[in-house]
Amino acid sequence: MNKKTFIKNIFSQKTKDYTYAIIFFFTFSFFMAFIIRPNLISVFSAQAKINELQSADSFYEKQIVSLVDLQSTLEANRADLVLLEQAFSSTPQVNKVLSDINSAAQANQLNIDNININDVNLKDIVSQGKIKSLNMAVDVTGSFDKVYAFMKNLYSQRRLKSIESVEITRGKEATDSAHLKIKLTIQGYYL
DSSP states (O other): OOHHHHHHHHTSHHHHHHHHHHHHHHHHHHHIIIIIHHHHHHHHHHHHHHHHHHHHHHHHHHHHHHHHHHHHHHHHTGGGHHHHHHHSBSSOOHHHHHHHHHHHHHHTTOEEEEEEEOOOOTTOOTTTTSOEEEEEEEEEEEOHHHHHHHHHHHHHSSSOEEEEEEEEEEOTTOOSSSSEEEEEEEEEEEO
């Protein structure tokens, strides 16, 4: 090929169009790779972060609302918390339970023959925060009406107690309901 025709072919309109197209492609590729792509990545990562923060915000907002509700419930029932502490003490308070049983028996003119307290574990770390029970076997003598009044009296006391079992027997020399021997299994509760 001749130099003049070669130069003429290089500067022809068709070659100029291809050269401009190639230069545009390289420029566009450079902008895509080094300017637009990082901007798009930062926009999408910022949008993902915004979504993540909005979900965390809604979670925290729900937690705050539940705390406010709990606090308002606590404020509304603050006066009754003393009653709850009396119903479920944090320790077994065996002396208080025995005093309650004794006062109920005396109020209803019953004779307490025997009280047996089952094992009380004061170092129970496993069931901390759960309701624990204190079991007592109580033997009383008296009439059926007095024992019924005694049981009602036990249930009306502030310290929460339940009667698990009742066994009624009549004494050998007793009349119909004069001197019944009653064995009660009473359960007191504490936290």
